[in-house]
Amino acid sequence: MSWTDERIATLKKLWEGGSTASQIAEELGGVSRNAVIGKAHRLGLKSRPSPVKANDKKKPASAAKSKPAPKAPPKKTAPAAAAPAPAPARPAPKNSAQANKRPPSNAVELAATAAGETIPKQPIPNKNPDLPKIVSVGPGGFLRQGPGDQQPPIPPAPPRRLVPAKPSPEIADKTSLLDLSDKVCRWPMGHPGEPDFHFCGADVNPGFPYCVEHCGRAFQAQLPRGSRRPPPPLPFGGPRVR
């Protein structure tokens, strides 16, 4: 198998999406886990939480045995030991949203809450920890939910605009499958090609290809270039289950 543009795109998507190299290799087919990792590094995308590289401790106080890695070559090794890059520990999506509650599937819930309780017309700065932070209400009535809204972003809310989050280019034009129509939610469930692959099928949010709930997942507030948060909502049904 060769690395076609499409396969590279899939690799990037899955890699940045947090899939493991094994999962990606299985998804692509015809390549090994090592091939995926090698390719990923060659592409420049790299460094996801790796077990072997988790540590990078500093010894500010007791720096007694800090050595520039003597690196005893057991058999083969290039001596070229460049100065270790400073490599500031990357922001690390410490977003406690994960542990905080459950990330997705809140649109309907929030809507229900909003309907039953009094919603302030103007967002109150920071006085109401009980109510979830509501950014704005979409045209269809669903609540817009920015990627970082589970925990409010630290800096002042940057300007946002809605962009369609295309679930997958592969299944985007498979409307001929099953009985999709403009009346039912086209949100894919599961993985294409698998026996249990299907679409949501719920009543659509008028004007949208998805139901209200999936509109909340498909259309998300996009943060400015600088402050995007990579961790995308798990694609489709999440990681493969086999």
Added chain:
DNA sequence: CCCTGATTCGC
């Protein structure tokens, strides 16, 4: 043992 990603190096 299993898993993970990182790295090396012959091709």
Added chain:
DNA sequence: GCGAATCAGG
């Protein structure tokens, strides 16, 4: 550029 072999941590 590719990826098997190898390394090393969890």
